[in-house]
Amino acid sequence: MVALLRNMLLQRAVDTRGFQLNRQGKIGIAMGSEGHEAVQAGAGMAFVRGKDVLYPYYRNTGILLACGFELAGVFRSQFARATDTTGGRSIINHVTDKAKGIASISSIIASQCTHAVGAAYAIMYHGERDRAVLCTFGEGATSEGEWHEAVNFAAIHRVPVVFLCENNQWAISTHISKQMGNPNVAEHAAGYGFEGIRIDGFDPVAVYLAVKRARKKAVSGGGPTLVEALCYRFLSHTTDDDERTYRTREEVAQQRANDPVPRFERRLIDAGVLTTEQIESMRKEVTQLVNTTTDIVEDEPLPAPETLYTNVYAGPSEPWI
Numbered sequence: 132m133v134a135l136l137r138n139m140l141l142q143r144a145v146d147t148r149g150f151q152l153n154r155q156g157k158i159g160i161a162m163g164s165e166g167h168e169a170v171q172a173g174a175g176m177a178f179v180r181g182k183d184v185l186y187p188y189y190r191n192t193g194i195l196l197a198c199g200f201e202l203a204g205v206f207r208s209q210f211a212r213a214t215d216t217t218g219g220r221s222i223i224n225h226v227t228d229k230a231k232g233i234a235s236i237s238s239i240i241a242s243q244c245t246h247a248v249g250a251a252y253a254i255m256y257h258g259e260r261d262r263a264v265l266c267t268f269g270e271g272a273t274s275e276g277e278w279h280e281a282v283n284f285a286a287i288h289r290v291p292v293v294f295l296c297e298n299n300q301w302a303i304s305t306h307i308s309k310q311m312g313n314p315n316v317a318e319h320a321a322g323y324g325f326e327g328i329r330i331d332g333f334d335p336v337a338v339y340l341a342v343k344r345a346r347k348k349a350v351s352g353g354g355p356t357l358v359e360a361l362c363y364r365f366l367s368h369t370t371d372d373d374e375r376t377y378r379t380r381e382e383v384a385q386q387r388a389n390d391p392v393p394r395f396e397r398r399l400i401d402a403g404v405l406t407t408e409q410i411e412s413m414r415k416e417v418t419q420l421v422n423t424t425t426d427i428v429e430d431e432p433l434p435a436p437e438t439l440y441t442n443v444y445a446g447p448s449e450p451w452i
Contacts (some may be wrong), residue, residue: 132404135176135335139168139392140414142169142193144421145205146366157429158209160223164190169391170297172197173338174360178265184232184254184308186247186266189224190297190364191236194267199231202420210360217331218442219434241272244281244294251290251349255331263291270359271302272294273319274310282357288377289354291420293345294320296357297332304377321359324405333391334429363389 142164149161167190167281175197178185185198192205207215208226208229217235227235234250237243247266271279273296287291294384296316307314320327328349330341338360338369345356363386374383397407405413414423 132336132399132402135172135339136395136405137413138172138197139335139416140417141202141421142168142171143392144414144417145192145196145202148206148425150210150369150370151252151367152209152425157167158211161209161370162189162224162368164193164364166191166299166363166386166391167332168336169299169335169395170172170194170295170360170362171331171377172297173340174265174267174342175333175343176335176339178232179261179263179346181230182232182262183346184234184247184250184262184264186234186243186250186264187238188240188243188268188272189235189238190269191267192224195226195233196225198233200228200233202224202424203428204228206425207431208372210303210428211433212428212431213434213438214305214428214431218438220442222333224434228343239277241275241281242267244268244272245277245284247292247415248285248290248293251285251292251355252288252438255288255290261312261350263293265295265346267295267297269302270296270298270300270307270316270354271305271310272296273316274302282320282323282325282355286325287356289352291349291352292355293298293329293342293349294355296359297362299362301364301368301374303368303372304374306378315359317357317359324356327357327359328359329359332362333389333394335391335395362391365390374428380428 137173146163146165152158153161171193175194180199210225211219244266247264251264261332298316305424317327317329329335341358345358396410
């Protein structure tokens with residue numbers, strides 16, 4: 132439980148730093164996951180490192196860290212440094228780490244779902260045991276055709292995949308009420324012939340237990356599970372968005388009462404797991420770590436101009452040759 136809280140605090144510190152860097156003109160865009168911390172910390176703890184494969188989406192900095200991605204790598208992506216795993220080629224948060232089972236993020240909404248199902252089918256085809264794929268997405272992705280293709284294929288072939296929907300109610304500026312007639316995403320799974328469950332996405336322990344159970348089912352041949360974690364996005368979609376144009380201050384304030392970070396802190400204090408002083412010390416340590424890491428990465432080199440066309444074309448790097 133202490134590890135869950137630390138990861139949640141780390142996620143929030145990274146988000147805060149990202150927004151600061153954007154406002155300072157040091158990075159082009161920042162994308163926060165404030166309100167998603169419990170979902171991502173819990174799911175990341177259920178992810179079995181060295182075995183499972185993660186197919187995340189763009190609002191998944193927290194789960195990347197929870198699944199073992201290097202903190203410095205997050206900022207290398209934000210600063211587009213040459214040391215980034217993609218060589219500074221991809222937009223913010225589009226990282227990858229094959230050794231840790233973290234697949235490349237695909238910008239096209241829901242496209243990672245078909246990729247995830249393909250990977251899960253390969254695991255099953257090769258007879259690999261105790262391995263599963265964790266596929267994450269927002270509720271907006273369920274309106275895309277690729278999501279339906281992915282869950283249908285997964286259901287038919289009973290591949291070892293866990294679908295995790297981080298339902299924050301807003302697909303950029305589109306509310307869930309304008310996306311689907313049945314706003315209970317978990318119930319959609321029944322139409323494809325597999326189990327769907329809805330959980331409190333503000334509770335990291337509930338998320339951990341649900342994803343762990345779904346993983347156990349997947350690796351034992353029970354097929355996919357759709358886990359819908361109800362959460363909320365407290366900030367704008369990105370630093371390029373102004374969420375005040377499509378939702379009220381009253382709505383956001385009402386949801387803030389469920390903020391997963393202070394809520395989980397109170398839970399640990401009430402249970403005698405940590406004291407207020409220990410939590411404050413942890414918060415300071417995490418903030419210092421994030422700030423120090425940011426400073427180190429900012430001094431790392433940018434990609435050399437002559438590498439512009441590498442990893443783009445087969446053969447010579449100059450496309451006009």
